[in-house]
Amino acid sequence: MGPQNLPLRIQEVRERIAAAAAACGRSAQSVTLLAVSKAQPVELMAAAAAAGISEFGESYLAEALEKIAALQDRQLVWHFVGRLQANKTRAIAEHFAWVHALDRLKIAERLAAQRPAGLPPLNVCLQVNLAGEDSKGGIEPAQLPPLAAAVAALPPLKLRGLMCLPPQESDPQRQRHWFAQLRRLQEGLNAAGAALDTLSMGMSDDFEAAIREGATIVRLGTVLFGSRLRTMSP
Numbered sequence: 001m002g003p004q005n006l007p008l009r010i011q012e013v014r015e016r017i018a019a020a021a022a023a024c025g026r027s028a029q030s031v032t033l034l035a036v037s038k039a040q041p042v043e044l045m046a047a048a049a050a051a052g053i054s055e056f057g058e059s060y061l062a063e064a065l066e067k068i069a070a071l072q073d074r075q076l077v078w079h080f081v082g083r084l085q086a087n088k089t090r091a092i093a094e095h096f097a098w099v100h101a102l103d104r105l106k107i108a109e110r111l112a113a114q115r116p117a118g119l120p121p122l123n124v125c126l127q128v129n130l131a132g133e134d135s136k137g138g139i140e141p142a143q144l145p146p147l148a149a150a151v152a153a154l155p156p157l158k159l160r161g162l163m164c165l166p167p168q169e170s171d172p173q174r175q176r177h178w179f180a181q182l183r184r185l186q187e188g189l190n191a192a193g194a195a196l197d198t199l200s201m202g203m204s205d206d207f208e209a210a211i212r213e214g215a216t217i218v219r220l221g222t223v224l225f226g227s228r229l230r231t232m233s234p
């Protein structure tokens with residue numbers, strides 16, 4: 001897909017977000033469109049930024065750092081949505097506003113220690129592995145309360161909420177079943193005194209179901225940009 005089609009594609013996605021939100025009594029503004037631009041060319045991202053997209057998600061650090069440098073004159077918010085490795089935390093702490101897939105205290109402590117003093121707190125979400133899939137990161141639900149408490153006690157981080165990458169389902173009811181689980185986990189933490197305001201859930205094939213279950217950030221790649229240029233291993 002070329003940049004010339006992008007404004008229309010973005011408009012269509014925004015309309016689908018608004019319709020899904022309206023269907024459950026939410027405002028369109030309560031859902032942030034995070035454009036996941038991994039393996040997409042920087043020219044397409046510049047076109048998306050020109051069409052009003054301000055939040056971008058990347059999964060691979062080296063690629064992300066190049067893009068952040070190339071687009072530094074725009075006012076963009078960068079989210080790291082990929083898996084976290086200890087040797088990458090410093091650059092992530094220095095260059096990103098959000099981290100979505102936190103699942104280990106050791107990584108949280110490194111990010112906290114390495115967050116530059118002049119920057120606002122790094123927003124983080126804890127990834128939950130709802131179906132116990134070995135191929136995916138994330139903690140099991142039972143580990144969530146202690147990890148949430150430990151991360152919330154690291155001031156350079158701001159624990160904002162939860163994130164999931166559930167099994168792929170084509171049936172919207174099945175999709176909603178997973179997202180409802182993440183919402184309930186967050187409700188449980190908030191009932192116990194946390195103040196989480198973010199549910200990062202929903203991708204190109206299931207974002208409407210996620211919005212129905214309370215998603216506040218939908219992470220959208222192919223539905224916006226078309227298929228990725230290459231498949232990259234994490």
Ligand SMILES: *Cc1c(COP(=O)(O)O)cnc(C)c1O
Nearest residue numbers: 036059081203204219220221222
């Ligand atoms: C790639 C990716 C997405 C976007 O996936 P699409 O199906 O292309 O919308 C969202 N979240 C994460 C964590 C990803 O790695």
